[in-house]
Amino acid sequence: MSDYFDADQPAVDLTNCDREPIHLLGRVQSFGFLIAVSSDWIVSHVSENIGAFLDIDPDSLIGEPLARHFPQSVIDVVRNRLQSFVNRSSRERLRDVPFEDQNRSFDMTVHVIEETGTIVLEMEPARPSDMAEEELLLVRNALPRLSRHDSHRRLCQDAARYLQFITGFDRVMVYQFLQDGAGEVIAEARQSRLDPFLGLRYPASDIPKQARALYVRQPIRVIADSSEEGMPVLPKRTIDGRPIDLSSSILRSVSPIHLEYLRNMNVAASMSISIIIDGKLWGLFACHHDSPMVADHVKRGVAEMFSELFSLMLSNRLNEEERRSDEEVQRLTNTFSASVSPDSDPIESMFPVLKAISKLLSADGFAVVLDNDRRTSGLTPEPGDLQKITRFLNTASAHTIFSTHKMGEVFFDNDGVERKPAGLLAIPISRSPRDYIIFFRREIVKTVTWAGNPDKPVKAGPNGERLTPRESFASWQQEQRGLSEVWSNKDLRIAEQLRLVILEAVLRFTDEVARERKVAQERQELLIAELNHRVRNILSLVKGIVSQSRGTNLSVDDYIGILDTRIQSLARAHDQITKQNWSAASFHRMVEVEAASYLGESKERVRIVGDDCLLEPEAFATLALVIHEMVTNSAKYGALSASAGHVDITTRMEENGFYSIDWLERGGPAVKAPERRGFGSTIVERSIPYELKGQATVDFELAGLHARFELPPRHVKPAPVQAKKEQAKKNEKATAAKNDAPLEAAYAPSRFLVAEDNLILAMELEDLLLESGAESVDVASNLSDAKAIASKSELDFAILDVNLGSATSFPIGEILAERGIPFGFATGYGEELKVPESLGERCCISKPYDRDTVRGLIRDVLELHRRQTE
Template identity: 40%
Template sequence: MNDQDFSDLAVDLTNCDREPIHQLGAIQPIGFLIAMTSDWQISNTSENIAEFLDLPHDNMIGRPATDILSKAAIHTLRNRLALLRSPDAVERVFRLALQDHGRAFDVAIHTIGARIILEGEPSTEDDYGDATGTVRGMIARLEQREDMKAFFDEGARQVRALTGFDRVMVYRFSADGSGEVVAERAKSGIGSFLGLHYPASDIPRQARELYKRNLLRVITDIESTPVRIVPPTDEQGKPVDLSLSVLRSVSPIHIEYLRNMGVRASMSISIVVEGELWGLIACHHYSPRCPSFERRSVAELFAQMFAMRIESRERREVVEYERRARDISDQLLGAVASDETLLNDPDWLSSILTSAIPADGVGVWINGNYAFSGLTPNTGEFARIIQALNATAAGRVYATDRISELLPSAADHARNAAGMLAIPISRTPRDYVVLFRAELERSVRWAGDPYKPATYGPNGPRLSPRQSFEEWKETVVGRSVPFTASEKRVAETLRATLIEVVLRLSDEASAERKEANSRQELLIAELNHRVRNILSLIRGLIRQSKPADGTSIEEFVSLIDGRVHALARAHNQITDDHWGPAPVKSLIEAEAAAFLATRRDRLHIKGPAALLNPQAYSTLALVVHELVTNSVKYGSLSSEKGSVVVEWDTRNSGELELCWRERDGPPVHQPNRKGFGTTIIEHSVPYDLGGTAKIDYAPDGFRADFVIPAKHVIQASDTRGTKIDLPQADTQESKPSGELLRGRKVLLVEDSLIIALDAEDLLTRLGADKVTTEANVADAIAAIETDQPDLAILDINLGDHESVPIADRLSALGITYMFATGYGEQSQLPPEHRAKLVLQKPYTLASLSRRLDELLQCESAEQEQVTSAS
């Protein structure tokens, strides 16, 4: 390669990866190359061809090969070419006379693209002997080595005996691309590289790809002058592709690398396991060296057998490990089936799991409750880890040897928990068993400083190989032993077992609850809860819909009336079947009937039969109401030709995807300010239901996409509309009170967005300096650890969970708190929390002020008792 090929490369760490090492346009001078078209017309040769075939290269170009080579040689080569069975295959012929009465050559032939490539070297061995028997004997000695260390060492020993190189190493790649010398045989007095690591950048990406295609690479003398291929390109102006060439010349960067190591000649043989580059057998010599083509071929065959034995041994170890792990999984299932209380014993569960997957500690998070065994993070950090895990792929085992890459704050706890393997054990990503591994502080021995500086080398401005390969130690901290692919597969098996256990216990618990509670009590509690929540929701709607300046009373009343009526329509439909699921289609049609009496044909509805549970149905009713209202006022339905398409479908995961598309309306512009209606559209589905909402103010029409989680969706083969009655609502605004919470930070845990916004406003009016609002257990506990509140208000029922774990944490930290509920007297708290104050919903300024005053008085009395006791 000419210097100008590098002249325009900027100095960065990608230079090596961009070097076209398969198109260097030259070969090593130990042999010759002839490139031919598919009809055996010579198109290119190496410039030294006359040294081997007594014909100058300019007399060969364009001539048929039959003019140059003997008929016997052509016949042999054609037969070998017919044996090629893959694009990367190369056939070899030893001691072949290419011309009548000419000398013998060792020849390699292959095809690449539309070219036939013939390479030859003078034969240096008259009769090597039984190559197959040689390899068979080498493998037999290899099989006598029981452990892998001795196995690798024997492989290096035999390749050195076969080829005569000064140093032969077995070099294994790590997952990050770096490599380690795991075995070495060398002549005395030249030092040792055993145990040294080499950075991934030492072998560029394109070189690794060539190692997989061309298994053997020999460099006989880095100081020799490369021989050019003439002409340098084909008829299309492309250089000859030397990817499979056995004589390909050496890149200037690699020559510089070997020169810095003091190596004059080298040979590498690829170790390919299960289609991936596992490592190399690397050979170094400190003077020129060229083993015969036949010996190199025997070494390559041995390396292929060596790789097959590695694959067999590793697979045998994996199969045995996974078999033992399955036995442990079966024992886990059998033990819990006979004694379900074992699942509540973290030490027992830890001993079972860590016998299958080695770990230093186990953390369990189920329904907001947590337990630990062994070395684990603290409670707050564990809650933040669970919160971060919920953002990863749902339902998948997640493993990392550095938790701080997922959660930066975890670096502070790396000594106890640097790596983790998280096993989700519920249908939604909320419950986990997490195996932790402590930090493994270790010293890595590198062959020179792995952080090669970018400098101006002799071949232009690029990444120069490091000058020194003296041992360079690096201390690695903040990482654990990585979890292997086998361990992750075992974790998936354990996950299936644990989910089966959890679901079985859940079913049994559900049956016991049904037997223990009378239907009458459940009906009363449910009715009380629904009524109180509806009142809180309507009250919040009124508060958050406060009119902007210039809005008339009539407009304000109309706005509130529309939103309350949307709730009423949804309520009628979900109560039609005893507070059961209601169809999505009916919801859309109800809004169309209410607002589009003369324009219903401009709202196009399409989607399969699907039902939403009551919570999701009420939330989506408000969202659709705002979408229809906005479209009638400002969007497509405000014009004569505009229309709206509403489509929904269920994904394979069970989630419901609903799309709103407006078209042919007035041009759309991003609003300058966002009102409460926009807040409902953008945040209700994510906050109340745990789904997603995406809004796009596209110029050609407003668009909105919503995804409702599967837990709220029920597929149905038949749905029907319901009669809509419009109830009336009446409420009065309470007057603001004094500065009850002045200087206080308040944590509010509430799973309904509108009720949370209303309560947040009330707390602010009562003087709170800061109100932090969270909707679930994990986020609430993480908020407590991040910025401790002065007091907290906890909604008892948070959808599928209860706020008891939050109360446990607040109690442990000595933070004042009280509960809130819409269930009335039917709410049941654990004994340790039954003495706490309970605020009945809906939130009002008067009731909230009264309960908070009681709470603060109790807090003051407790502090006085502590002071007097001390």
């Protein structure tokens, strides 16, 4: 590294890292090897470690045609892939490329160095993986859950959890770059044994400028082992005296400075994935592991794709927040424009809308400077200071919005005088004289928590005094005074919108005094035309977005909500027909469960009388959806939407063997047939005739909806005797009473392990436990990770999926049993649990998870554990 620095350069601090040429270090990590060839396929560079992978001497390759040492089939594969490059900045991945003469296969990454046209091949031993399709499915399943968040912080938190689940790293952080170049950890998913980094800030020098530039060019960065400095690439310099440019290399070795930085943090392996919005680096996914680790070819590709999709989702969320803000400003300014008149006081006319805008900007006061008139509201500077500020603002362009969060430094050179406002946002609203609307923010005395003292003098180290990274990462707090909250880009957008609207009104008043009415009117019309043009452009854009997004009349949230209730209805139906090993179940009971789940304590408003029957499983799910839609629609539009309304259901086993269901709604509002048939109507009217070959009629009578359904004999059979039915009800009431016991008793454990290979189910169970008072939940998707957590972490309870991928979770249970940690099993197959004799008696529940089932499992396991340990 010293070859690229001036020997006389004074040692200052870690910001000198900005000058380190990290893309020209000339080394690669040893988990793979590199070969670079010219456009005519002559080898120009090779990493020194190629002999560890192929029976080839590196010195014999340089200057030779690649075809003399590589199979022609491999070269042909690379040539074909190069044809698909959109531009020279592209990268292509090839999986499991065979070297038949070496009896080896390699995963390969190919890119082209733009400046020289050099083709770079990076290879690493192929790692067998049949998980690619499953991991891509995880990404697809993550998107609906992520899309429901209206806060970008919640979105980032869930994204960190997904990425940790996909990649297996001990810690995954979302690291956002702030306006001053520093970074802050705004979301984190970690193993519970690790100290939290959430909320810590890192100075800008921790990720130098040239590293940020590379993160835009190369969105994924892998460090397999922080204790390894890498293998040289030969020759060390080209004919023009420069090392090979490894800017786009996936194997590129890491600066010794950064390796020391990671070791100081006790990080043995890392992976960083760029979060890029509008072509700019917004932040990073930073993944850490406490032992050396190589994320394989498939996981890197899936992680990179996940980051790209997340970046689009985050961009949409931020744009949506801006859109809502724009709409509110438009509403306020429209009110202002409609309320002003030539006979009114212009400043007084502004005050109501400026007070509303002030709240939108989180400002503590404002001043209006118009001609020689100055009026203020809320927290503002002293009159002398305000005059000095306006004179200073006059030196800037008449169209420039100016903002600062350190007003004392900018306007008064920190002269020692204590001033209440610390932040300022000035909006010019005329050319001459200079008139302004100025918003002010109060001082915020902040205590910022840094990951180590960012200004701590750097000590001498293995890489020289000026380049040694911070050794301590203990949190260090710094008090900041004389500053306000920073004005965000959203604030500046609001200011620009306000400037356009206010300018039109102010010009209308000031120009009537200074110029002839005709000139003032022309300027007003010109400005209005410009404003109309901009509004039309915005409306056209919104219309285009709406048109492109149209495919359903439902919002995403509504769609997810409706879909969720229908899935829950199916889940309830599934529970009832699986209680007796996929056997027929009671129709009356199904109606009661559906009414209770939707209406709660008002379930008695759905009254069912007549003959019960047992529905065969294939008919039960279909009819459960029909009843769900009927209850839902009645609660929204029919009898159940009114306090006095009710539904009477009469059932009868007909002589011909058919089972009839008569649904009658009364006491609700007048009903009429819907103008459009949606998915719910289709379920009600067509599913029974189409799927069960029965009959369905729906009449929208004025007094209330009347529906009749008939099921063929093959789907129904008589219900058991009344005594058995009453006993079943008693059993259900007893179970409900048990599950309604105090929550605190069921959730006494606070530190959980969840071993579950289904991402969605794992996250739902994690949320359920956290919402119910758990302190920490460690989630593992495979046997290896779960065993590591079970062995190392402090745990109070564990829930283990019996079938964990291609293995069982019994070895995890043996570790937990040896440590005396209570645990239970979960299964998705409904079979009776059979565990090894060494584990003894164990409790088990069936999936999907719900609050009562999990609560019951925890209670039963703790009771069993208590008996076994007495």
